[in-house]
Amino acid sequence: MSRPVSFREAVTLVARREFGQRIRERSFFISLLITLGIIAVVVLLPRFSDFGSDSYDVALVGDSSALEEAVSRQASVADVEVSFRSVSDADEAERAVRDGDIDAYVDGDSVVVDQSLDSSLRAVLENAYSQVEGARALESAGIDPAEVSAALTSATLETVTLDPDADERETRGAIAFFGTIVLFGQLITYSMWVAMGVVEEKSSRVVEVILATIPARALLAGKIIGIGLLGLVQLALIGGLGLVLASALGALELSGPMITPVLTALAWFVLGFAAYASLSAAAAARISRQEDLQNVTTPVNTLMMVSYFGAFYVFLNQDSPVAGVLSIAPPFSALIMPLRMARGDAAGWEIALALALMVALIGVLVVLAARIYEGAVLRMGAKVSMKDAWAARRRVSP
Amino acid sequence: MLELDRLSRRYGDVVALDDLSFAVRPGQMYGFVGTNGAGKTTAMRIVLGVLEPHSGEVRWNEAPLNQDIRREFGYMPEERGLYPKMQVHEHLVYLARLHGVSGITATKAASDLLEALALSERASDRIESLSLGNQQRVQLAAALVHEPTVMVLDEPFSGLDPMGVDSMAAVLRARVDAGAAVVFSSHQLELVERLCDAVGIIRAGRLVADGTVDELRGTGAPRYRLDVGAPPGWTASLADAVPGLSVVEDGGRTALVELPPSADDQALLDAARALGTVHQFTPVRPTLAELFRSVVAEPAGAERAGAEKAGAEKAEAA
Structure with missing residues (x-):
């Protein structure tokens, strides 16, 4: 009733189990929700701190249509929001200012405020007032009001930006930096899951039952692929929902250049995870109890922490030569290159070199990790030394 | 196979x-x-x-x-x-x-x-x-x-x-x-x-x-349970009468005896009848537990080697 199971089928079965079991665990959704919550807070914070600074309520006393029009025009030039409140007389306007219903009112040649006049509102009102008064003076000197108005409105300064993409680049850099934090969290969490999964199999002895049916390498590969896929799915959800959330809250505009850093981060997650998960699995195979896990995975975690702090350094010192080196040298590149790529700082050859080196490192690590894993995973009890694990590789059955 | x-x-x-x-x-x-x-x-x-x-x-x-x-x-x-x-x-x-x-x-x-x-x-x-x-x-x-x-x-x-x-x-x-x-x-x-x-x-x-x-x-030496209507001490007389017989258990009237593998059980029965009325004459085959005990009983040297190995195996399996 059974037929031979190919290596690939064995890997697929193991990977499917790992993915299916873990996606059902509550911790998967909890960590997803927490990360999205953090994104929402990060997106919303600047809006809360700015609140009210660029929107004003103003009343104009008396006949004021010319002034109102001029204020509106100035407000749009200065990128502030001014709304008008109609009042019947100066007394009512004064009450409104005292009660804080409006920020200021203009009566004749004076502007009345409760305590102080905000500088941007002052600039808007002053410019508008002098424009209106200037036009009136010119009119009374006999110049056609239409010409005056045309001359005044056309005389605006146009801003020429030498680096028109700077804003967008900054935004992408910020997304990528935040992405680095999330990426680091994913790498460390999911590598830890691999390590914990390996030890769970050893401590529960199920590994003996499994390895009586499939090769150790199939179990290792399936575990890393299954857990890695889950990490990738979660990261894609975080990236996608994060972008949607940020654009819904108005922090950024959802467009191709904004999505690219997220895709880059996903690709680098795959590479980084392959390296760190192999190391974690090999480390975990040497022990038989969860309590010893911290002990053997410390070197791997330290490596990740160093990359993480490297990413901070690079974010703050984008032009330093160290940034260039760190973004190319594996395994640091997994966290740092996405950052530089998002800002457009990395040259094509740098990206290509970083990719090539990372893939080469993964190739070496996978071979080493598989051998250590095979040599250690069936040896219960005390921690297996690296040397023993290396030498004691179980002969592969023909 | x-x-x-x-x-x-x-x-x-x-x-x-x-x-x-x-x-x-x-x-x-x-x-x-x-x-x-x-x-x-x-x-x-x-x-x-x-x-x-x-x-x-x-x-x-x-x-x-x-x-x-x-x-x-x-x-x-x-x-x-x-x-x-x-x-x-x-x-x-x-x-x-x-x-x-x-x-x-x-x-x-x-x-x-x-x-x-x-x-x-x-x-x-x-x-x-x-x-x-x-x-x-x-x-x-x-x-x-x-x-x-x-x-x-x-x-x-x-x-x-x-x-x-x-x-x-x-x-x-x-x-x-x-x-x-x-x-x-x-x-x-x-x-x-x-x-x-x-x-x-x-x-x-x-x-x-x-x-x-x-x-x-069936491989062990054959054993028999005997119940003989004779005064206590009849087992000693029986052992004298049958060459190679050993008494495993002596319970007064009943006893468990072991014959050498080649001996004739009819000779044993005749010898018993000569001593008194034979109420029971049953071949007793050892249980697996008895067999196990006799088979694993071993010289002290081998025992120690076994114990050491036990330790090593447990250490490996632990």
Whole structure:
């Protein structure tokens, strides 16, 4: 009733189990929700701190249509929001200012405020007032009001930006930096899951039952692929929902250049995870109890922490030569290159070199990790030394 | 036929298996008994390829074992092991599929097995929520779910209540009757005697007895229980009358005596009748437990080597 199971089928079965079991665990959704919550807070914070600074309520006393029009025009030039409140007389306007219903009112040649006049509102009102008064003076000197108005409105300064993409680049850099934090969290969490999964199999002895049916390498590969896929799915959800959330809250505009850093981060997650998960699995195979896990995975975690702090350094010192080196040298590149790529700082050859080196490192690590894993995973009890694990590789059955 | 051929295995300087050989036929239930640390677990782990022998090999139908042949094997390790967080039925299906069983067949086989082991109600519970006895039944189911042709079970009955033993034994018996070969180790010798078609006794890594239960029980020196209507002390007269006779138990009227293998039991009966009325004259065959004790009793030197090995094996397995 059974037929031979190919290596690939064995890997697929193991990977499917790992993915299916873990996606059902509550911790998967909890960590997803927490990360999205953090994104929402990060997106919303600047809006809360700015609140009210660029929107004003103003009343104009008396006949004021010319002034109102001029204020509106100035407000749009200065990128502030001014709304008008109609009042019947100066007394009512004064009450409104005292009660804080409006920020200021203009009566004749004076502007009345409760305590102080905000500088941007002052600039808007002053410019508008002098424009209106200037036009009136010119009119009374006999110049056609239409010409005056045309001359005044056309005389605006146009801003020429030498680096028109700077804003967008900054935004992408910020997304990528935040992405680095999330990426680091994913790498460390999911590598830890691999390590914990390996030890769970050893401590529960199920590994003996499994390895009586499939090769150790199939179990290792399936575990890393299954857990890695889950990490990738979660990261894609975080990236996608994060972008949607940020654009819904108005922090950024959802467009191709904004999505690219997220895709880059996903690709680098795959590479980084392959390296760190192999190391974690090999480390975990040497022990038989969860309590010893911290002990053997410390070197791997330290490596990740160093990359993480490297990413901070690079974010703050984008032009330093160290940034260039760190973004190319594996395994640091997994966290740092996405950052530089998002800002457009990395040259094509740098990206290509970083990719090539990372893939080469993964190739070496996978071979080493598989051998250590095979040599250690069936040896219960005390921690297996690296040397023993290396030498004691179980002969592969023909 | 499953053949273990001259298997040897050392742990460091300690010899765990020393030229161990035996064979199990399809349709045969083979009991594997021995003291703690005698090498049973080592031998079983080698059969399943979880451990490599230092010399010797294991064959199935003349062919040396490989991963593909082992796919047809079922294994219940001494240290029970399943994923604690997986559901019972799901876990069985997963293991069957690793053995190459199709999804539909695996689902049905798992359901049937749970039914046979009275675990259907727990099918969607997590393994960790089951009692130890039930976990053990699931462990057996895990070894059987892909309908293996060979089953290697390390202490399958330890820790089970009598009902558990019966249901497990029935399931195993059904598989054996369907043509499977089963090897299991146990310390419950009455159970082995009752269930097994053949028994192997291992001592210090070597097989010291191998055969059907009847054969083994027949190999010892013949013993007889006698009830003679004569005054106490008649056993001494009997021993004088029959050359080579030894008195194992003397209970006044009744006694248990042992004859040398070649002696004539009719001569014994005649000698007894000469002493008084013979109320009982019964051949007594040793139980497996008695046989086991006599076979594993060994010189002190060998005992110590065995004990050291026991320590080494436990250290490896711990």
